Amino acid sequence: MRKKSVFRSEEMALCQLFLQSDTAYSCVAALGEIGLVQFRDLNSEINAFQRKFVDEIRRCEEMERKLNYLEKEIKKDSIPIYDKDENPKAPLPRQMVDLEATFEKLENELREVNKNAEALERSFLELTEIKHILHKTQIFFDEAEGFKPRQKIAKRDKQTLTSRGDENVTLLGDEAFKTEGQAIKLGFVAGVVLRERLSGFERMLWRVCHGNVLLRQAEIVNPLQDPSSGDKVFKNVFILFFQGDRLKSRVKKICEGFHATLYPCPESPTDRREMAMGVITRIEDLNTVMKQTQNHRHRVLVAVAKNIKNWSIKVRKIKAIYHTLNFFNLDVTQKCLIGECWVPVGDLEEIQSTLKQTTDQSGSNVPGILNQIETQEKPPTYNPTNKFTHGFQVLIDSYGVALYREINPNPYTIITFPFLFGVMFGDIGHGLIMVLFASWMVIYEKKIAKRKSLGEIAKIFFGGRYVILLMGLFSCHAGLIYNDIFSKSINIFGSYWKPNYTASEISTLLRNNKEIQLNPSTAYFWQYPYPFGIDPIWQVSRNKIYVHNSFKMKLSIIFGVAHMLFGLSLSFINFRFFKKKINIIFEFIPQILFFCVLFLYMVVLMFIKWIKYKATDDANEVAVSPRCAPYILITFINMMLFKDDGRVKAVECTESFYKGQYSIQIVFIAISVCCIPILLLGIPIYKTIQLRKLKKLKAKQLNDNDINNVENAVNGHEDGVEDEEKNYDPEHLPIGELFIHQTIHTIEFILGTISHTASYLRLWALSLAHAQLSEVLWTMVISKTIRTMGYAFFFIFGAWALLTISILVVMEGLSAFLHTLRLHWVEFQSKFYIGGGVLFRPLDFKKLIEESSDSDVKRKEPKKVLDK
Template sequence: MTESTFFRSEEMSLIQLYIPAEVAQPTVSELGELGLVQFRDLNPEVNAFQRAFVGEIRRFDEMERQLRFFTMQIEKAEISIHSTTLTTYVPRARTRQELDNLEERLSEHENRLLQMNLSYETMQRHYLELTELKHVLRETAVFFEASEQSNAASHQDDRRRRSLDEPNAPLLGDLETGPSQDAHGAHLGNVTGVIPRDRMQTFERVLWRSLRGNLFMNTAEIEEPVIDPTTDAVVEKNVFIIFAHGREILAKIRKIAESMGATLHPIDPSQEGRREALLDVMHRIEELNSVLINTSQTRRQELTRIADNLTAWMTIVKKEKATYHTMNHFNYDINRKCLIAEGWCPTNEINTIQAALRGVTERSGSMVPSILNELRTNREPPTYHKTNKFTSGFQNIVDAYGMARYREVNPGLFTVISFPFLFAVMFGDVGHGILVLLAALYLVFNERTLARVEGEMFEMVFGGRYIILLMGAFSVFTGMMYNDIFSRALPFFRSGWEFHLPDGYAVGDVVVAQPNGHTYPFGIDYSWHGTENYLLFTNSYKMKMSVILGVIHMSFGICMVYYNAKFFRKPIDIIGGFIPQMLFMQSLFGYLIITILYKWTVDWFETDDSGHPVRNTPPSLLNTMIYMFLTPGSVNEQDKLYPGQGFVQGLLVAVAVICIPWMLFLKPYYLKFEHEKIRALGYHQPSEHNVRISTDSAGSDDIGGAVVAEDNHEEEEFEFSEEMIHQAIHTIDFCLGCISNTASYLRLWALSLAHAQLSEVLWTMTLGAAWSFSGTIGVILTIVMFSVWFSLTIFILIGMEGLSAFLHALRLHWVEFNTKFYAGTGYAFKPFSFASVLSEKDS
């Protein structure tokens, strides 16, 4: 048993459990509360619908459906759902009787709620019909009153002389006495009802074209909102009354109206009848409204009682369903009358699991204890990194690239520091870093409250709050190194340079600063800011710094090859991998770092007593690296850094060249030699001997001891050609990658330059321009430009530039660093855990 560490994944063990059938459900439930075992499916060939506990799972599916129905009704009624408490829910396995009672209780609540919903919806529909009829009676009464006044003003003889066929003939003459016939025997009637307002124009157009204008139509809007009982949506409707000749035309109007979604409400032809009908409708609406209020209150009380226990019921059902779903992965031993399970668990937690098994046996009063066996197997275990709220975000960055192989070095440990640091190299600004740091501190100090906020984007940012915290802190540090705060420099210490203006100095003249013998103790001297060669100096500094950081980062990754090979006892990976790779890297790029540091330490403008330069002009390191390969062993005098440089560079090139066949041939031929030696001795591969104890064996001699697990897969046969091809690809990838990856680290310089220049431009175009004015105008412009500057700083320099630096830092870790040693071919440890089950959102 090894000590838990973040440097490698946890040591895992394959365990076998013998669980008596009578305590299987509480035992699995207890293991679900622990969340320490990832169970294997021992019935992969059995269909999901043919497993032992499919009936129970269907039962809980039905209960989940009922609970989702309750949830929808409660949310619709805008009732708050209470969270679980110790009084409403106790985390323990439920007995069969308790589950039967819960199922019966849920069914009772559902039946009562369905009956109330049906009754309430029926009454609402009736209420809607009465409300529409009320508006129809009111609007038609107003229409008929206006028509009567118009008819009274007309002379009776003039009305008889006019033909009904004329366009101006009154159609409403004798309507009060009911449907009538004119001199030609034509029947005059009306159709009344309501229709949705958005269909009114279409309705009029269809009627006009279908009847060729042989109708008279009047409409009025219903100002009171009408609620559809089916959808609970507010629908705007209009009242209409249509007059036309002939029963066939009236029937056609009714069909068209019903097809357009209109509701027809016939009215009494007499004024007295309409008045009585209106009074009756008002009385019925008042009674129905009272019944609706009482029904709604009763329904709300029922939903409130359900809401008090809904979360507890949902927790119970989800846990029990997950328990039986897990039990479907087990085998059943008929002879021992027990369930047999296998699963992976952290080795350090085996004692905890055994204690949980004993506790379940004692509480249930069972005479037969559950038995745990630790199995020996050559199967690759799952990878489990024990993380906390601080390290989980960094581990997720690594896992997004690929899950670590079991027990290999975990890059997440180094990512905690290297990721925010490389981000800060590209984002170095004290001001911007402080803003990022303040945002992260707000997330950290309010994490308990903010943890309940939902939203995919916010959850992603909140999960990485500690990453953002370190990114902001490191950005402040690198910003101080660059002496850059919102593109301005601050005189933290005394400058090492002095500007002496000569006599006759004019604006625009170039003045060369003189060293005063004082060394600026930390970061870049603020005197560099604003000088003509500031950009030239910072470009050279940041470019070389990027190369140095990149080579150190990649060399550290190569060092992890040694630790992996040592841990897995593969000396060939050290001799044929780590050593030549490190020699190749340091012969070329390690030497480049040394030349950079050497060039920084030499005073290339030193003169002798007579004033002549002691050394040549500083040589170009780019030319040095190029001619190191083109003319190995010789160096031009103008490009010489130190005596004996040609011999050293020739030796380093020779070492780098030798490392290529070393990496290419040593490992494949060593593996071939080992394979032929094993075959000559007549040994077989270990996987051919691994078997598992029989699950239907009647004997119990092996129970409680370590047994051997069968592996259904065989190791691949050794093929020298395949191994040679694989090693050739790996060698070419490493050699070319050393060059391309080193160049890739120049993104640290490029993004740092872009960030600094964009910040400078933004300051100059906003606050810098505002401060060129004075007086009231200057104050107003300063206020306006400050808001513009701050907004652009947040959204562009921190938002967009920060995201860009984050993605580039991600690339440097995934590609340039991880590929040096990280396999990333493992699979994650996913234990049976109620915490994970309850955190999953319903699909």
């Protein structure tokens, strides 16, 4: 395995690939397994439906449809799909026929089983409804028969009926209706209707039949399964009594309109009992058949579940291969496929070896031919990554893909990104929470990666697990420097401050409610500072925020200037690599001088102040005492205004940091002013002069070699190296646009150095805000309740932990992450990074399968929500 480049993208080559028609499929399949070749579409002008392998792609899509149907049936029965974590090779074209036959057989078998199961379920539903109808109607009839004796109504007189209030009586045995001594024959129908339609069904019967129909209904307690949809539905049994064929016709039409199912019901009780016994027997037989059908379906789906994952991978590989073969051109003899592809130069040997090995396995005597060809096109950008560097590379590519062979910020971002995040987020406790969470994802990354049910947010966190891990570690590092853990300090070495008061003086000060002050001139133990970080005594000091403000503000400026200076240095590496001497002279040198004489000088003044001025207030050293130290911000402003420090000082104090400061600052301002016209006019004037020389040479009809040399000089080329940003036409060079572009670039840099330096103050602001929020949460939730709540402190601690994780770790961490991302995208990468390249997208089966799996999950998730 060759050593991959990490500092800039891989060198790419455009190659022409010749493959025999018989071995083209196998060669493309082998190249897809190694994932190092990006094929170009040579048939972009041809319609997708007119290409050579469109029929094979349609066959693959049909196989995908069948596999989706099988997968749907498997999930319907809640059968787990076995993932053997295998990567099967792409089947040969002749094996594609076997796969099609297998899928066709399984689909037909399942559809036949489903059709039979649906028919059985429909018959089972009908028999179940008939059983309930026979049972409920028998209850209706029994209730009515218990209402009067079974004798004919002619044997009882009308007076007796009237005394009982039975003027309208239904005789169930004879279905006769007695009114004023006359017996009337009644008809009836029985059936079932959905429970939610019953009220409308009853109202419609009343309105259409004018109250001449008697409705009796009862609920079916247990829900019934609809064979079509598989949903559980609730139904009611009803029986309707009416007189005459006209009412019968109306009743049936109403039942049909409300999708009520009517079933035959015998008039005789004996016939009903016999029919009920037959229905129960048929239901038992159907249960046996349905169980056997379900068992057969289950066995088929279990066998499919063991192989469907591998089948899906094979079909996707086949489809990708034929889709790639459509990029090739056929030669005149129709025996060879010709294609073009981008490949990394360092991997040419591996690709050629793969082609040779594949053709040998196929039994062909003519191996695939890979020829490197010259081109003026811009190659794609290929930055190899691993699971550790991938997360950082994604952050960079989100801003813009690097130009071909442009320096890659990834190796530097791996350190600077979590470091600046830690400066803003510095807390040992909160950083440790992030470390534990990221460590869990790193340790169990194989198990988590296999889960297909991860949500979008969970995938983002998992993809950036190493980024989160480093951010947590650097947060712990910054927390150690700040001596901050959940807004508290750790007293590791013991405070190096000691009181400079006697016991009697301390008691007097406390009795008079006066503050005790520690004088740095006499309070330091052994006159040494705290070994590492900030002394824990500052945690209980009332002026803690002022000290931390000054410390973190200066620190943010120092880190910001160093970060931007490093970005400018990387631009020099870019110019040198592309051999752009003109850009180094007229762009890099003025920029670095302008930046150093102003902002790096301000950082140097900070270190001079820290070194020169002491914390003691010795009468013999008044000039280096704290009250004589000049303000850096005032000094910088006066430097820009050509003024001395106008602050009133004691007689013993010096007015500057060092001798000759005013003169040196005037020189620095002069240098910075001189850099502006060089940045503004240097490159345009140089290219204008070179253009005039070119025109004179053409006028004198010099030889082509001299003209080519001048053309290279005009366009910023040295030694024939091509400019990757833009190829200017020497005869029609847009000088006006060049001046406008350079003016915008100069204004952006000059104003950007000021705004970008101020932008790094967010390191100070967010660090201070995070520390204050942590302290407020501890004070309001823990400190005020620890002495009063007793056993309830357990719940108070739970609330504090919940708020800490949700607000201080998640929300504050996300805020610090976004600010860090902004500092890298705008303040750092803008100094050297153009980001106008095209990403290298090779034929890689591994990535193809991962992207397909993610798209399948996204496509099925909305359906789950709708189903719920």
